[in-house]
Amino acid sequence: MKEIKILAVDDIEANRVSLQYLIQEYLDNVELILASSGEEALKITYKEKIDIIILDVQMPGLDGFDTAKYLKSNPRTQNIPIIFLTAAFKREEFQQKGFQIGAIDYLTKPIEDHQLINKLNLYIEVIIKNKQLQAVNDNLYKALQKEIELKEQIQKQQLELIEQSKMAALGEMIGNIAHQWRQPLSLISTCASGIKLNFELGIAKDKEVKASMENIMNTTKELSETIDNFRDLSYKEKLAKFNLSKIINKAIKAREHLIKDNNIEIITNLDNSIELTNLPNSLVQALINLIHNSKDALEKIDSKRYIFIDSYINKENLIEITITDNAGGIKTNYLNKVFEPYFTTKHQAHGIGLGLNITYKVINDSMSGKIKIKNSKFTYQETEYEGACVTITLPFKI
Ligand SMILES: Nc1ncnc2c1ncn2[C@@H]1O[C@H](COP(=O)(O)OP(=O)(O)OP(=O)(O)O)[C@@H](O)[C@H]1O
Ligand SMILES: [Mg+2]
Structure with a gap:
């Protein structure tokens, strides 16, 4: 052409x-x-x-x-x-x-012919140059357009990723709330059906009804506190100075009925002087998870059932809390798996395997502490026992 x-x-x-x-x-x-x-x-x-x-x-x-x-x-x-x-x-x-x-x-x-041809040649040259320039310009424009499209695509993908990770975080949050709600909900249900049955049998006593009602009220409060704890990702429980023994006792009280119903004895050996600045509600949640695990394990044994909770200041001047039971401990090959999400040896109806994972995150990530689990052999009242022992280490201040 x-x-x-x-x-x-x-x-x-x-x-x-x-x-x-x-x-x-x-x-x-x-x-x-x-x-x-x-x-x-x-x-x-x-x-x-x-x-x-x-x-x-x-x-x-x-x-x-x-x-x-x-x-x-x-x-x-x-x-x-x-x-x-x-x-x-x-x-x-x-x-x-x-x-x-x-x-x-x-x-x-x-x-003259050659004069005309020369002139035409000159104009043709300029036109060709112009065309070439135009082509370069068009190419540049197309390349620019492509780059803009690419950037827009990347931006869109990034937005999608953010959306996805938000959804994942939301899912995780709902999972966490659901996990922490299972126990208190069944507690409320047990209390309520207990009262109803006693009324039907005509053996309801004022004192018992009052105690059950109080239990329901306290547990409902716990449900709402759980939501506050996980409410949204930006939500952070406020740091507070608190007495450690009070918080440990609060956690024990929250599971008092469960402990009593299962004939478990909780033996505490607490340093009541320990005061620390950290997240008290998160610590209650963590301790409840650990007490619950011990309770689940203890249900399976026929001998006396104990949970020992100790608090003290260790050699490195850090606060240590240990929760030990006499339920026999954890199989050695499971020991390094128990903090993983969804690791459970329990039936679906009893556990989903999030308790220790949530506890690990709360202690490590939110409270700047450490948590370890091991099996321990010990003697209590001249009898030898074996069970799981969880150690939480916390600084005095974060
Ligand atoms: N005190 C304990 N004694 C024996 N085994 C334990 C103890 N604590 C935890 N485990 C083991 O670790 C596993 C994981 O515990 P985790 O609390 O994460 O989940 P779960 O109790 O099975 O379920 P969830 O807490 O979600 O209801 C348990 O299934 C159990 O096998
Ligand atoms: Mg658990």
Whole structure:
């Protein structure tokens, strides 16, 4: 395909033929289209993409000047360079008129062939350069467009990722709340059905009813505290200075009924002087999880059931809390798995395997502490026992 399309407009056939001859002879990459009138020229410019127009001035119908005015008034054609080529309108005023309309050149005949060819060559060169520049520009524009699209896509993906991780965090939060709610809910249900049964049997005693009601009220409070603890990801329990023994006793009280019903004895050996600045409610939740685990394990043994809770200051001047039971301990090959989420040896109805995982996160991440679990052998009242022993280490201040 030829690179440049020239439209030559002349009503005199001889002129058209000689121009055609010239161009064919000297300009390789030019395709010449001929028109015999202004009207025909306008029609052609609608259909073809013309690069240069060589326009005769004196023509019947639309003359060269009017044709040029039409071309210049149409956005589609206004940028096509126009060269007037005339034998008749040589005077200065016509030349001026031609330039005023917007022609790039005004050539008058007779004109030497090589002079005309040279001029055309010059314009062709400029047009080709322009085209190349335009192509580079188009490519740049396309590349830019692509880059913008890519960036938008990345942004969209990032938003989706954020959304996904938000949903995952939300799921985790709901899982955590559900976990902490299972025990208190069943406690409330047990208390309520106990009262109902006693009423039906006619053996309900005021004192017992009152105690059960209090238990229900306390447990409901615990439910709402759990929500506060996990409410949203930005929620942080406020740091507070508190007495450790009080918090340990609060956790024990929260599971008092469960402990009594299962004939478990809790033996505490607490340093009542320990005061620390940390997250008291989170610590209650953690201790409740550990007491609950011991209770679950103790249910399976027939001998006496103990949970020992000790608190003291260790050699490194850190606070230590240990929760030990005499339920036999954890299988050695499970010991390094128990903190993993959803690790459980219990039936689905009794455990989902989140208790120790939540406790680990609370102690490590929120409370700047450490938690370890091991099996321990010990003697109590001259009897040897074995059971799981959880050690929580906490700083005095975070
Ligand atoms: N005191 C313990 N004695 C014996 N085994 C224990 C004790 N504490 C935890 N485990 C073991 O560790 C596992 C994981 O405990 P974790 O508290 O994470 O989950 P779970 O109690 O099974 O279920 P969930 O706490 O979600 O209701 C338990 O299934 C149990 O096998
Ligand atoms: Mg548990």
